[in-house]
Amino acid sequence: MKKLQVKTNHVALVFKQGELQRVYTAGQYWLWGEKEVMEYNMAEAFGMRRDIDALLQNAELNAMLEVIDVMDNEVVLVYRNKVFNNVLGAGRHIYWKSTKEYSFERYNTEGLEVDKSIARNITGKSNMPSYVRMYTVGANEKGLLFVDGQFQEILNAGEYRYWKNDIKVQIILVDVRQQAMDMNGQEILTKDKVQLRINFNLVYQIQDLLKAYVDNKDVEKQMYNIVQLMLREKVGRMSFDELMENKENLSVEILAGVREEITTLGIEVRMCGIKDIILPGDIREIMNQVLIAEKKAQANMITRREETAATRSLLNTAKLMEENEMLMRLKEMEYIEKIADKVGEISLSGGGNVLKQLKEVFSR
Structure with a gap:
């Protein structure tokens, strides 16, 4: 004989030689003989067993369990305390009925678009991405939606959700900016x-x-x-x-x-x-030579133009000085001023023409 203590919100399954004998809820019990005890927390999903069909034959246990069979074209969203928990795919899933923590929403996945009633903020949570395809079209983009190879529509900027099923979905993103x-x-x-x-x-x-x-x-x-x-x-x-x-x-x-x-x-x-x-190397070299020759010709032309202008200016000055003696004297004074800036001392003898004597001094 052994004592069995079942905690609150727990269930104990008692087996004898692999056969389910009794189902015990919270409390204290005495067991006679060799028994195997499996205790379950009712706040969690009932773990799947290979002998689940046989266990469900027990009327007491069957009444305590909620069996959720999900078809191949379905998913079931599980909420725990009204907060998204996970997604159930095709197969059998079992939860305890007495707990109020879990609620379930069933959706058909044969179509293309995910039901708008499913909140967007759960799309990337838990195992949801295994059942939903998510596409984002940027602010400067347009999306071209192809379903099973056929064009369907142009998508504007935003997020789009489609079920992961046998339907082939392709979205081509196009940047519509320049x-x-x-x-x-x-x-x-x-x-x-x-x-x-x-x-x-x-x-x-x-x-x-x-x-x-x-x-x-x-x-x-x-x-x-x-x-x-x-x-x-x-x-x-x-x-x-x-x-x-x-x-x-x-x-x-x-x-x-x-x-x-x-x-x-x-x-x-x-x-x-x-x-x-x-340009190829040889052509580039020839072009450089042509450019140098052109620039030299332009430089020579400018030099000749400046020389001609200077000669013409001297000729005009000479004609004016020849016709005006006072201008000649002013020019002499200009030369003397320039020489005085550069020469420390100049000695002149006699009272002859000053300009003539200066020429004699600088011609030595």
Whole structure:
């Protein structure tokens, strides 16, 4: 004989040779013979056993348990004290009836969208992510929803929840802001057989999402190819000198040539232009030599122009001095003043012409 003490809110199952004999609730009991005792806390779920079907044959125990059978196309949300606890998937789950801690909500998962009655704040809790797919569309984005490979709708910024089931869900996120595309290292041969590498840039914005991503595949790649072919065509018809002189006009022509075709892709090209023209080494050296020669010629021309202007100024001054004796005397005084600033002492003899004597002094 042994004593059995069952605590409050607990249940004890007494087995003899594997067979359930009695179910005891809170209290004190005496057991006779060899018995096996399993005690359960009624505030927790009833642990699954391989012999559960046999245990449920006991009327007393069956009356105390709530059996929740979840089908393959269902989930059951479990709340403990009205706070979300976990999700029950397909299978059998058992809870004690006498406890008021647990409540249950059953939902069908055959559809696409998660029921709006399910609070958003529990989507990422416990094992909920195992049953729900969560997508976020950013503030500067649009989402294209495809269900089983078929386009369904355009999604605006926000969060979207779908059941994890056999339905295939795909969301393509598209940035609807103005964007830039760099086309670097385009190797192109000009009309006069000069091989160049051109870095090109274009600015664009998605205008029609359905045209761009439903009616067309790899729309950015298609746009790239269109602009690339137009760039090669335009540059290939120009000589190197023409290209260097008309880079800005070339960008305008390319923009006009591609705009209509790219519009059919659902994209608007806002602007485009040549960023860099990279020359081969030998061509670059020749261009540097030409540039140096041009600068030297410009420098020589400026020097000659200045010399001519100085000579003309001296000639005009000489004519004025020849015609005006007073101006000649003023010029003499100017020279004397300048010399006095630089020479410590000058000795003059006789009373001859001062300017003549100064010339004699500085000619020695």
